[in-house]
Amino acid sequence: MAIAKRVERLWELAEEELHPDGSVERLTLRVGAGFAWRKRLLPEIVLEMQNRFPALVFDILSLDYSTAPTDLREGRFDILFMGAMDRLELSDLAVHPMITVTDRLVAREGHPIFEEIAANGKVPAISVTRYPWLEVSAAPIFGTQVQDALFGALGFRPRPMMTCENLDTSLAILQRSEYIAILPDAMTSDAGAPRILPVPLDIHTNFGLAGMIYRPEMADWPQIKELLKVSELVLTQSRAATSLFGKVTENVNTDTSHHSSINRNPPVGSSRLSRGNTCQGFRPKGI
Known part of the structure; x- marks a missing residue:
């Protein structure tokens, strides 16, 4: 059933995007986002994306962290912007950590x-x-x-x-x-x-990771590639990214060919991502 829903959503997107003559029509992306993303960063990201893709429509929704990955797999979301991604099993999805969160x-x-x-x-x-x-x-x-x-x-x-x-x-x-x-x-x-x-507690705590997740079959879409670039730009330039979330990860790679764009040198104490393609080359210290 989950595979059927996923294929159905992919077909809906394909039908919506193209006219019979091959010209691009509107494309609606369902974006699930955590509170801090919706409040601070996502507005700037989606507005810049619509400047670059005028026919792109965003349906921005809140998410339930416990069910968001399943909702993404089954097509209820197309993209997730969320935190605590290192605490979830995401090895079958395209995962792009962008920010460390404390x-x-x-x-x-x-x-x-x-x-x-x-x-x-x-x-x-x-x-x-x-x-x-x-x-x-x-x-x-x-x-x-x-x-x-x-x-x-x-x-x-x-x-x-x-x-x-x-x-x-x-x-x-x-x-x-x-x-x-x-x-x-x-x-x-x-x-x-x-x-x-x-409160400056006398204990050691690890970092978490926040960023963008999507289904790997969407990796070659120009809208997805551009969304990664725009997100990186907004996060790098936004004071909210550093003062409100934490450290913006360095060397973010917007090449979607490996379904991974990860800071190869995260802060000491950062948490581990789930297994699989999502953590190629990612070896955090202090775990």
Whole structure:
């Protein structure tokens, strides 16, 4: 059934793209994107793409991290822009990591946890047990890096006292209380009065990877090749890419022939991608 849906979607795209005389008509791409991508980077990317391909139509949708790869395989999405891609099995898909992302323990400015910063400039891991935890279910895949590090330091994982699926509500709760939470920088940058700040925990956490994923049979499409180039351009030029997400990966290769464009020298502590063609030549350190 999954293969049938995938072929059906490919046929729909082929029918939509071409007139009987071979001239190009409109082409609609279904783009699944994570919150930070939709908020910060995707608008600039898709507008620039439409400047280059006036007949290109984008259907931009939110995604569920747990089902997004399956939705892509079965044609409900054509392209994914998402984070935490190194924690998913994607070896049968074309994967292009573009940014490293760091999860943070965060709290409001003026939170008492900041009074526990030690002489080394870090907050001891045990301090997190003194404050209630908020789990932001809008981004369920984020936080595993910090949680794993806390488990290593404490021997257990703190349990949330509240869960919330809405990011704006979650930020408001953090601003008005002593709750702490785990979020990427990109999700907290707009909060103000008080700001939401990273807590400098005395633990080591790894990096995650974010970027673009699509079905490998689309690799030779001119729109896909150009989308990779435009994404790289926007990420390189955008202050949001470095100040909100993390480090833009170096030497991004937009050649789609190997279904992989990966920083060959990622930061120390970066996580491993799934097996297969998605990680050719990718040997991160500090795992």
